[in-house]
Amino acid sequence: MTDKKRETLLKIMSIIAIFLCVYPLTSVVRISLFKESKELLDGFFYLVVSLSTFIAVSLIMHKNQTRKDIVLAYGYLIIPIIASIIYFFSFGILSTIFGAFITAILCLFTIRVYFKEYNYLxxxxxxxxxxxxxxxxxxxxTYFEELKYLKNQFYIFTFIYAFSLLVIRNQSNLDSIFSKRFDKASGIPEKMRxxxxxxxxxxxxxxxxxxxxRDVLIAGLQGLLGLLGFILRILWSFFGTIMEKLREFLIVEETDLPSSPDMGYPIDGGNGGNPIVNMVCNIIAILLIAFTVYKIATVLIINVLIPFLKNTYKRLLEKIINFFEKTEHKEEKTxxxxxxxxxxxxxxxSKKSAKPKEIPKISRALKQMEKIENPKEKVKYLYGFILKCMSAKGVxxxxxxxxxxxxxxxxxxxxxDAxxxxxxxxxxxxxxxxxMPKDSQVDDAKSNTIKSIEIINKI
Amino acid sequence: MEILAVVIIFLAAIYIQGFILNFFLFHNLEYSCHFNVDKATEGDNIFLEEIIYNKKPLPISWIKAEIYTSKWLDFAGKDAVLAQENRFVTSNFFLKGYQKITRRWNVKCIKRGYFEIDKITLVGGDFLGSFSDSSSVIDVRTDLLVYPATIALEECFRPASRFIGDTIVRRWINDDPFMFSGLREYMPGDALNRIHWKATANRGKLMVKKNDFTTNLRTAVILNIQSQDNEPETVINKEFSEFGIKVAATIFNKALMQGLPLSFSTNGSVVNEDEKVILTKESLGKEHLNELLNILARLRLKKAQDFEFFINDIYQNYSNTEVIILTSYLTKEICHTIRKIKAGKNNVSIMLLNNIEKENLPGDLDVYIPLRKENNYD
Structure with missing residues (x-):
């Protein structure tokens, strides 16, 4: 596609994009003002008028203007008039004035975009x-009942607008990087766009x-969070039980101690009321939990889970790539x-050839080469033959x-080397x-091939 | 909530694509750049090979390598930007996952010299231009030595003593006795004892033996890198000096074909070495020729010593030698030193690289002047 065609297409795309973002709101206003519900007809009117104005402007501004261009330009200018008449008979005078006002704004942008960059709008x-x-x-x-029937339509417009935005943004980005820099870069590769x-x-x-x-995703995420919460709850109750047992064990040991007249602190009968024991238990519990969390975070997540996920992702991706794509070799010449x-x-x-290959015979190869008429192909054949032998020798x-x-x-x-x-x-x-190689060069290639094969055979 | 979701999803998607593509842009990306040969001759077509390999599943929407090299390596045509002595070319790529592109630029060596590409920067970005990043400088270190082209001496010089008409020149520079010696038609002034009678009888016209003139087996070439007297360090008329380099290369080649020992001296210096004059040893063979061509390729257009002093310093080095002096100008002092060389049983030829008025030429020395200025200096 030529640059001019591409730019015109992108300009038309940006006109459609500006229509898509202007139309929904004006449509809401028009419906609230005139209580009309003829869906899309006014939008069609805006779009037709804008695009025909753009084409007419392009024809009028054509460098090598011919009579045909002028006739066509006027022809395109008739379209807005016809569209206005249809609009008038469909909606009445007030709606037509409103529509004409919106169309005038769109046309103004349309004319501007002709003289500016395609991403101007x-x-x-x-x-x-x-x-x-x-x-x-x-x-x-979304929130007004009487407009709810437009919701789906507006979403479609939003997505088309977003798509146009992405495409134009992408193309203008490529242009700014490769074509419109002061130091002029070496063109954009043919298929980059x-x-x-x-x-x-x-x-x-x-x-x-x-x-x-997104609803499925949200549900999935909620499930995942629930699972994590459940695991944490189990862990917490597990440690709680252990701590309880530990505390009971310590208190029992204390009660078993022989009472002496010097150790006069009261024993509360094993109901856990000893504040020192409680504190010790709590500190141990916190330390244990901190240690477990640390271990889970470092050993399990960093060392096991992340590499596992990474490898799984890589393998999966490789399988997908291998399934859809094939190893390709092609040449593109500029x-x-x-x-x-x-x-x-x-x-x-990763593929490695399992079977050892047979080393091809030089005499047969030379005979084969003699049959080739094109000197270019002869050289290519000889070079290929050397590579075959090297490969057969395990290189x-x-x-x-x-x-x-x-x-x-x-x-x-x-x-x-030589x-x-x-x-x-x-x-x-x-x-x-x-x-095109000379005969002497082909002869040299032949003797070099013989020399190379002799050396390769010695490996 | 739905509207908010649309906004958030779009913004997040744009940001995430930019972040991921940029973050992994140079991850598992290999780039190298080199010339397909390390030596070439002026006028040769060679290749500059770039290899870029994206060893990851993520695609690269655009990436460019910025190559700075000499303007004397002609490639990329209109897409290259020339600034003074430099050529700036951006090589643009887009890569799918696990894709490797080998790009071979067709390069024409338009001038002799030592050229290198040592550092290249890669610049890339995402699909929407929200993010772009450049790699750290990549050390590619590739160099190319372009030897000067040879010229047809017979078409470029004539003896200063002959201004009108075609006469056979006795000197080897024009006669090319290294290459061929045989018969020619008799011309007024030829001695009768040179007539080849059998050939005369055979052809029906007077033929004379085209004798080799006696030449010394040793040859020395002295190149004056300066283009004019009292020149600042850098050469002003570069085309004269470049022409001199081509003439020197031609003489070297001829000497190699004849197996003559050869030495070379110049008041210029070479790149990547100290700024000192060049005095090579006398030697012969292909290796010596390569060494001399290597010097010529790397010669700076800048004097290391004034030619007057330089020739005065070295004149005693020659005896029984065919001394060829390549210079753009002559002064009284230079001529005086040349006479001293001649006096030391040497045969001296001066090949002027620039046209000098006849009156300013020394009558007692063998001087050759350039024939067609415009073509010679191309």
């Missing part, structure tokens, strides 16, 4: 005013899902660079490795530089 104060208007409309539709919009859709759906399942994009999913990272070469990474690995093999360096360099030039 939902940035700064206008954004907050829009949100407040929507919330007010929602509040009226669509990728971001996809993620915004997912994000939005999650929010909506969260909103509608004028200035080539991107090699790989998806190295967790299963591919860990993943699909995601770059030529440089492979070269670094190969450097560890004695003497392989021949592989040359063939790697040629392969890079052929594959990414789109260079």
């Amino acid at each position: 939902i940035s700064g104060a206008k954004l907050y005013v829009g949100i407040v208007m929507l919330l007010l409309a929602l509040a009226f539709s 669509s990728y971001n919009i996809k993620k915004i859709i997912v994000f939005f759906l999650l929010i909506v899902g969260f909103f509608y399942f 004028h200035y660079y080539t991107d090699r994009i790989e998806r190295v999913i967790p299963s591919a990272i 860990d070469i993943k699909k995601s490795y770059t030529t440089e990474e492979i070269y670094k690995k190969a450097k560890e093999i004695n003497q392989l 021949p592989l360096r040359e063939i790697t360099s040629l392969y890079d030039r052929v594959k990414y530089g789109d260079k």
